[in-house]
Amino acid sequence: MxxxxxxxxxxxxxxxxxxxxxxxxxxxxxxxxxxxxxxxxxxxxxxxxxxxxxxxxxxxxxxxxxxxxxxxxxxxxxxxxxxxxxxxxxxxxxxxxxxxxxxxxxxxxxxxxxxxxxxxxxxxxxxxxxxxxxxxxxISCPLPPFDMTSTEYHRVIHNLSSEEGFVSLAMEGSGTYIPGNKLNFSGTATDGSEIVKLKIYNAADPYSLLEELKVAIQNDQTYVQEIDSSRYPPGQYYVLAETQKGIYTKVTFLLRSMKPEPTPLYKKFLR
CATH class of the missing domain: 3.40.50.450 (Rossmann fold)
Structure with missing residues (x-):
């Protein structure tokens, strides 16, 4: 982290x-x-x-x-x-x-x-x-990934109807992590749903669902979920947050290997 x-x-x-x-x-x-x-x-x-x-x-x-x-x-x-x-x-x-x-x-x-x-x-x-x-x-704080079009701010600025509600999703951190980091997700859902589904996909195979979690929406319409990334290999992923009424948004993140890059042979002989 x-x-x-x-x-x-x-x-x-x-x-x-x-x-x-x-x-x-x-x-x-x-x-x-x-x-x-x-x-x-x-x-x-x-x-x-x-x-x-x-x-x-x-x-x-x-x-x-x-x-x-x-x-x-x-x-x-x-x-x-x-x-x-x-x-x-x-x-x-x-x-x-x-x-x-x-x-x-x-x-x-x-x-x-x-x-x-x-x-x-x-x-x-x-x-x-x-x-x-x-x-x-x-403040030396990483800016987490977020989707502006799924926010209340977007709806208010563009005078969009709020009757159907919306869902937002954000990640704590910079969007780049190493396997083993805890991934902290949070958001808001205002369409009356009781749960939100967090669906995790590998960007290289976007039609293959890796994991689905059901997260309870609190009385203040917010939700939070922590996920252990150690079960995923390095690569690009995206997370889809979907309410029971089918409203959804997504964010992407990168898991980066901490293994050092191999040293080219010619550099080994440089003094």
Whole structure:
């Protein structure tokens, strides 16, 4: 297992009240990927501001502690006094500021000072994944494999119906392991299923099922499962998570042999 740093990051999400669903879905996505390695503050989330607390003090403390400030930018949000207040505070505190464009807002349409900071469109998963990689590097934490299209964030950003539910799947670690490592899987299933099936395939023979595990879905709609990889030889694999209603997603991982590469004969004679 890759060693990780005990350091954690703090992220502050600034948003209009009506964009609460986007802000919370982004928070859940980050917590799902990084677990307790990144603390995410969302003012409209009761977890961020507990009952009885003075919200202004909690908010300003969270802004001071933040390593990143993500601002959900729509045509109306950039005109809101409170969003501008949070942006100004982040500027004075010299935070890393990331405008995240939503609701058809393009980065080229952002007014200053928002346009002074490098941002991107919320549905640009390549840049969002790069941001996650930067965060992971900053805390020396491997970025686990994950499928953006199976997440609540994807559904909220694209305004997709949630009636049928969805299932997500992530792995702890970098996606590359050695035989004998424990493989830790976790995810969320929201279609009402009681179990999720984890099906493991060898990528070289994708029609041959190696193993199937039935994992109970908890009351909070999450599931976790640990698998011993020692029974699999080195190679590329993929894991399919499928609910009882047939909704599925998958991630891939690599088992790499720890045997040293053979030394070419000519190198043995070099002095």
């Amino acid at each position: 890759v060693e990780t740093s005990s350091r954690s990051l703090h992220l502050f999400i600034s948003h209009e009240e009506k964009e609460k669903k986007i802000a919370i879905s982004l928070k859940r996505l980050i917590k799902h990927i990084f677990r307790d390695k990144i603390d995410v503050f969302v003012s409209s989330d009761d977890e961020s501001i507990p009952s009885g607390k003075q919200w202004f003090d909690v908010l300003t403390t969270a802004l001071r502690q933040a390593d990143y400030v993500v601002i959900l930018c729509s045509g109306t949000a950039v005109k809101r006094p409170w969003i501008n207040f949070e942006l100004g505070g982040a500027c004075l505190l010299k935070k890393d500021i990331i405008p995240l464009c939503i609701h058809n807002m393009q980065f080229s349409q952002l007014p200053p000072p928002y346009s002074n900071f490098q941002g991107f469109v919320a549905s640009d998963y390549i840049r969002l994944s790069k941001l996650f990689r930067d965060m992971a590097d900053r």
